[in-house]
Amino acid sequence: MTPHNGRSEQLSQQYAAVIHPSWRSRLAPLTIVAIGFLYLVYLFFYFDFANIGDRWRTDRAQIFALDSYAYKVHVETKWRDISKLKVALEGSRWETYKTLPSWIDQQADGSSIIDMGDFGVINLTKDRIEMNWAEPAKPIIIERNTDGTLKVLEGRPLPSWMRISKSKIDIRPDLFARVQITGNKVLIHRFFYGWEYFWFDFDSPLAGYSFGQTIDFIFDEQRQDPARSNLDFVGHEIWTNSLWLHKDVYVALMQTIFMAVMGTVMAAVLGLPLAFMAAYNVTPFASVRFGLRRLFDALRGIDMLIWSLIFIRAFGMGPFSGLLAIGVTDTGTLGKLMSEAIENTDKKQIEGVQSTGADKMQQHRFGILPQILPLFISQTLYYLESNTRGAVIIGAMGAGGIGLQFLGALRTGTDWENVAYISIVVLITVMLMDMLSSRLRRALIK
Amino acid sequence: MPVATPAHLARIETELHRQSRLRTIYSALGIGVLIVFMVFGFNSADEANAGSFSDGITRLFDFPAEIIRLSFEAGWSWFGLLWHYFPFLLETIHMAMLATFIGFVGAVVISLLASSNLITNKLFVSTMRRLMDFMRAFPELVLAMVLLFLMGKSAVPALIAVAFHTIGALGKLFSEANENADMRPVEGLKATGAGWLQQIRFGIIPQVLPNYLSYGLLRLEINVRASTILGFVGAGGIGEQLTANIQWTYGADVTAIFVLLISTIIALDYISRWVRGRLIGTGSMVGA
Structure with missing residues (x-):
């Protein structure tokens, strides 16, 4: 037996429990993992993940995705009189173009040539529509019989993106172009990239102005509105945009930020004194401490959401109810946290201040406060960030602000571009608040 | 002088x-x-509020008083309501559990990729960090409502939304834990010729696992609340029951749900504090 072997034997004896663990200690982690795994399997069936594909609405997802970065222009006409073309943004009654856009060329005899961009050209004549799509090269011609039925004259074999039913022919060569023909009308959708009328809405005199044109307009001597300067006019037009509702969105955003900031300030202002009163090294009365402790538990145990429901019942919908809900919940959390921090402060500093002859108030001010201030500031700033997100959520539940705007846009079921816009605004705001609070934290606590 | x-x-x-x-x-x-x-x-x-503060302050306790009065009127059948709503509470807890689990696993992966002491490519690390910021900034509600529209009313969209947010929130905490980990075990493993995954598995994970689990438990508590809230917009569970009953002022039902919710939150608070105490206790013993 070499000394080396003796050493390894010694080690194996010393660490017998590590090298050869008992069955119990080997089985325990395995049992936990097995139970966890069984639970996951149970949840898999509980939430019916196997059939998740059936519930997924591809059509809706496509509309949502397309609508959030593109807009469509409807061209609608009746077979009865094809010279009457109705061209409207998203088919809206309020956003109908008075003059035809440049991609529609109407002839003297009432027929028209509609340019579909990269996808092809549509020739619309009396009782006949001819579509020259980029692919396939052959034109597709559809005629309308006198009895109102439709007939595909040319274009066979039909491409897969053309669907014919008893009353309707639906042609969609691309996501960005669609033609629907029925017995009495023709509806053409042409899609364009971008957020149309983001700056100036449809009814604005500046609608469709480019950036350069707007700059020119601002420096133009001629005033659009005699009452105000052109710069003011541009600002006013953007602010009162009726399609994108910039005014409503940003006023609501301000309300949300306000709710978060005021709620946090309220929690800080109420929470710190209450925390002092609930700490045993400050307050000698056990009953006061006990009462405050239970108060903190109640304030924080009842969720922010439930508080907001109670306050909305009492004060009605609006940011005030929201800020109270945030303030009350965080008073509980901050109070509990800070009172524990106060109890954990170093006694030496307080005694040092006491030895100079300071009274109780001064001892707390100079002995305790400097010790807990960094934690207090960093917690409050952390709440500021999480409350911004919270304010969006309780806003949607009825407290108002951007959350409610978002819910409104979503409930229309059509304004997906607005949903996307508000989501982006919310996301940027929360990220900015996050950055701001961590910057402040770093600057204040070195 | x-x-x-x-x-x-x-x-x-x-x-x-x-x-x-x-x-x-x-x-x-x-x-x-x-x-x-x-x-x-x-x-x-x-x-800006619909009702004013001075009017409301007198009515502040009207609603709580009303629902408590109605609950007393319900008498013994109130306890039956607790039993009736218990399955909905379980659904919410299941949602939170699964969302926390998915979020936890995702966060472990993304946090390892976002720790500057484990990945040398600075650009990659900062990209991963921005990705986590993005996931964290998305309010669950916004994502959940869009997904509810796309996937129909069920618990799954809400679950995905909560898990998505959890990945970002936990990922940030985990990556901070990773970066504070002692690198000497990793160096030792590197010297034995261990690969990157082995270095992580045997050098980092044993150090940070107690922290991971304690953050995860904290998150579970938050996610129970979040899942309740998402019930309000149609994700099912106890939140959905609560909205319906509050709207119609079914006092006894509302208090039964409140009692279930609050006791769950308090119970979770105590359980997670106990487990965390044990985890961090053993964790520090390993470190010592």
């Missing part, structure tokens, strides 16, 4: 007085601004 010293000290003293006066003025100004901000803010919020 003994002669110059008194003048020097006097200058310091006047400067000290001047600075402390300045500080007092600044503090007073700060408090003044805060008070003006609060008063002005409360007033403007009060105006």
